[in-house]
Amino acid sequence: MGGLAMFLYGMHIMGDALKKQAGKRLQPILERMTSKRIKGVLLGAAVSAVIQSSSATTVMVVGFVNSGIMQLGQSIPVIMGANIGTTITAWILSLTGIQSSNFFVSLLKPATFSPLIGFAGIVMLMSSRRKRDTAAIMLGFAVLMFGMELMSDSVQGLAQMQSFRDLLILFSNPVFGVLVGAVVTAVIQSSSASVGILQAISNTGALNYGAALPIIMGQNIGTCITAIISSIGTNRNAKRVAMVHLYFNLIGTVLFLCVFYALDGLIGFTFTDGPVNALGIAITHTVFNVLNTTVLFPFIDR
Numbered sequence: 040m041g042g043l044a045m046f047l048y049g050m051h052i053m054g055d056a057l058k059k060q061a062g063k064r065l066q067p068i069l070e071r072m073t074s075k076r077i078k079g080v081l082l083g084a085a086v087s088a089v090i091q092s093s094s095a096t097t098v099m100v101v102g103f104v105n106s107g108i109m110q111l112g113q114s115i116p117v118i119m120g121a122n123i124g125t126t127i128t129a130w131i132l133s134l135t136g137i138q139s140s141n142f143f144v145s146l147l148k149p150a151t152f153s154p155l156i157g158f159a160g161i162v163m164l165m166s167s168r169r170k171r172d173t174a175a176i177m178l179g180f181a182v183l184m185f186g187m188e189l190m191s192d193s194v195q196g197l198a199q200m201q202s203f204r205d206l207l208i209l210f211s212n213p214v215f216g217v218l219v220g221a222v223v224t225a226v227i228q229s230s231s232a233s234v235g236i237l238q239a240i241s242n243t244g245a246l247n248y249g250a251a252l253p254i255i256m257g258q259n260i261g262t263c264i265t266a267i268i269s270s271i272g273t274n275r276n277a278k279r280v281a282m283v284h285l286y287f288n289l290i291g292t293v294l295f296l297c298v299f300y301a302l303d304g305l306i307g308f309t310f311t312d313g314p315v316n317a318l319g320i321a322i323t324h325t326v327f328n329v330l331n332t333t334v335l336f337p338f339i340d341r
Contacts, residue, residue: 045186053179083120157181220257
């Protein structure tokens with residue numbers, strides 16, 4: 040619980056500081072959005088990767104459409120890209136799983152470099168008022184990574200508990216897995232954070248791909264709650280932007296799971312029973328959002 044608290048608090052600090060520092064520069068770029076949809080996808084991915092939140096990007100887009108700065112059709116590619124860009128957090132967190140005695144490889148492990156980033160951040164915070172946002176980003180990252188390490192170390196013992204293993208078996212039911220992923224993400228209002236929690240649980244070695252897949256799908260649905268809340272009191276098109284975010288992830292989840300389980304029934308995937316690690320979760324998260332965007336991109340007008 041303490042590790043989870045540090046992880047969420049670090050993500051909150053870092054996210055707020057990133058939005059403060061990058062927000063003013065990003066708004067004019069979004070306002071000058073061209074009609075080329077592929078550029079919209081790339082911009083949405085870039086913005087979400089920078090501020091590490093697809094929800095924040097979507098909330099900004101809801102505001103722009105509500106004020107008439109952007110058209111509904113222009114906003115949809117940005118939302119698709121935002122879902123891809125937010126997966127960068129999972130890739131950063133997957134570095135915690137690096138295991139090597141090589142000195143240079145160990146430098147890539149966040150436990151090695153995040154304390155140094157935190158120290159540099161506190162020095163910057165105490166010495167310069169102008170660089171407080173940058174210092175907050177560095178401190179938030181250090182706290183986030185410390186929380187991730189603490190959480191990962193603390194859940195190791197769960198792998199030996201039969202009750203915990205029985206609970207994970209329930210997640211193999213795709214409907215239950217999707218619901219759990221969606222509810223948890225809706226409560227903490229961040230798919231990046233809920234994916235990070237799942238990555239920490241995966242370090243026990245007790246979580247397999249069959250259980251992780253539906254949860255990841257549900258996490259993408261749960262993150263839509265923030266945009267839906269932000270659309271309350273806005274005009275019709277702004278509400279549509281929030282609903283497009285939900286439809287995108289809902290349709291993608293149904294398509295992905297139907298195709299996956301149909302192929303599993305025909306071919307019989309062997310990897311579903313194998314343990315999933317933090318890197319595997321990051322790959323799955325990215326592949327889902329890239330495939331979802333590829334499939335639904337031609338249907339933007341619809």
